[in-house]
Amino acid sequence: MNTIRSSLILIVLGCAVLIAVLVSVITGPVQVSIIDFLTGTLTDKTHYQILFDIRLPRAIAAALVGAGLACAGAAMQTLFRNDLADPYTLGTSAGGAVGVSLAIIAGMALLVPVAAFFGAIGSAFLVYILAAQNRHISTGNLLLTGIAVSMFFSSVVSVCLVFSGNNMHQIMFWLMGGLWNASWADIPLLLITLIPAGILILFSRDLNIMSCGEAETRTLGIDPEKTKILLLGVSAGITGLAVSVSGSIGFIGLVAPHIMRIITGPDHRILIPASLGCGALLLICADTVSRTWLGDLPVGIVTAFFGAPFFLMLIRRRSDL
Numbered sequence: 001m002n003t004i005r006s007s008l009i010l011i012v013l014g015c016a017v018l019i020a021v022l023v024s025v026i027t028g029p030v031q032v033s034i035i036d037f038l039t040g041t042l043t044d045k046t047h048y049q050i051l052f053d054i055r056l057p058r059a060i061a062a063a064l065v066g067a068g069l070a071c072a073g074a075a076m077q078t079l080f081r082n083d084l085a086d087p088y089t090l091g092t093s094a095g096g097a098v099g100v101s102l103a104i105i106a107g108m109a110l111l112v113p114v115a116a117f118f119g120a121i122g123s124a125f126l127v128y129i130l131a132a133q134n135r136h137i138s139t140g141n142l143l144l145t146g147i148a149v150s151m152f153f154s155s156v157v158s159v160c161l162v163f164s165g166n167n168m169h170q171i172m173f174w175l176m177g178g179l180w181n182a183s184w185a186d187i188p189l190l191l192i193t194l195i196p197a198g199i200l201i202l203f204s205r206d207l208n209i210m211s212c213g214e215a216e217t218r219t220l221g222i223d224p225e226k227t228k229i230l231l232l233g234v235s236a237g238i239t240g241l242a243v244s245v246s247g248s249i250g251f252i253g254l255v256a257p258h259i260m261r262i263i264t265g266p267d268h269r270i271l272i273p274a275s276l277g278c279g280a281l282l283l284i285c286a287d288t289v290s291r292t293w294l295g296d297l298p299v300g301i302v303t304a305f306f307g308a309p310f311f312l313m314l315i316r317r318r319s320d321l
Contacts, residue, residue: 006270009263013277017063020284024059025051027292053184061182061245062287062299063280064190066252068242070279071197071272072235073253074260078207078268079231080139083315087239087253090146090232094153095123096243100174101160104167112174113189117244123149124236128229137228177249177300179287186245193241196234197276203231204268211266249300251307252279258314 026032030050032042042048072087080089088094099119103111131137131145157175161168173180200207206227210217217224239253256279257271264270286302294302 006264009270010273010277013274013281017277017280017284020281020288021056021059021063024062024284024288024291025055027288028055029292057184057187058179058182058287058291059284061179061186061190062283064187064193065179065242065246065249066256066279066281066283067276068190068193068197068238068279069249069253070256070275070282071200072238072242073279074257074268074272074275075200075207075231075235076253077257078211079228079235080143081211081213082139082143083258084254085143086250087235087242088150088248088250089143090127090236090239091123091149091153092120092236092239093243093248093250094150094157095126096120096240097157097171097175097248098123098153098160100247101157101164101171104170105160105164109170113186113244116174116247117240120240120243121236123153124232124240128232137225139228142232173298174247175300176298177247177303178290178296178298179246180296182245189241190245193238196238197272199234200231201269201272203227204272207231207268207272208266211268247298247300249283249303251303251311252283255307255311255314256282258311262314 022034026034028050030047032047032051042051069087073085076085076087076089077083079085096116096119099115099117099122100112103109103115108115127142127146127149128137130149131141133141157171161171164171206222209220209222210224210227214224217227242249257275260271260274260278264274283299283303286306287299290297290299290302
């Protein structure tokens, strides 16, 4: 792809994300002048707290979560060579849900983010252990094992819901995904996702080669097994960090990479960073719509409501090509 066009796409996406954050911060039941916000001349202390202590960290968290899920989804789709793969393919969402459910039932609500992270990472590790055969990792086995583990953990969550009593609503809200509790304390944790995202960008060439198949990968001097382990671990880490703050938010990691493939093509040198921007933009917009016009409906419901028909449209378009 032309370097100038690629750079232009990334610049446009970056500007769009910044504008989306700005619109998200000034939009809501409490309206604030964009001039007052940009110049820092807010005189109402309540308005200042709403903007800088509630809306701004929430918008930044939405950007980082969306970016992380999108780039992890792009890597997963290439590793599995499956358009339906997403960041939760290794059961990370279901594993995180188990961790959250157990933490809430045990009365340790403050440890929910930690439980979600380790539940997600533990699920990915379990899928890898179960799917690996003689140090060989079949993407087909990984996919099927991920589905099986997800179904098992979903059953565990259902059991937890039955015995959760008054805590049921807390578990349900996590399962639906949302950024209600996002604060400045979550931002440093989410910024860590940029490190593994950077690793995925560094391995863009390897992802390009792996998209051609394992035989071609070996011919070009790349060990597909080691590369798969590394990239799966990185993607699982990104997903675990994201769900630890936002809960399970679907479709962002599935749809965003497809949108950018249409615009940029399959070259991961541009696809991964473009997916970062697209995922951030989509989730900021979805969260703003949810918070402003839908009574703060869980953003996971909003992304599914708009993401499902959009993804069906993408599938139809691909079938017509």
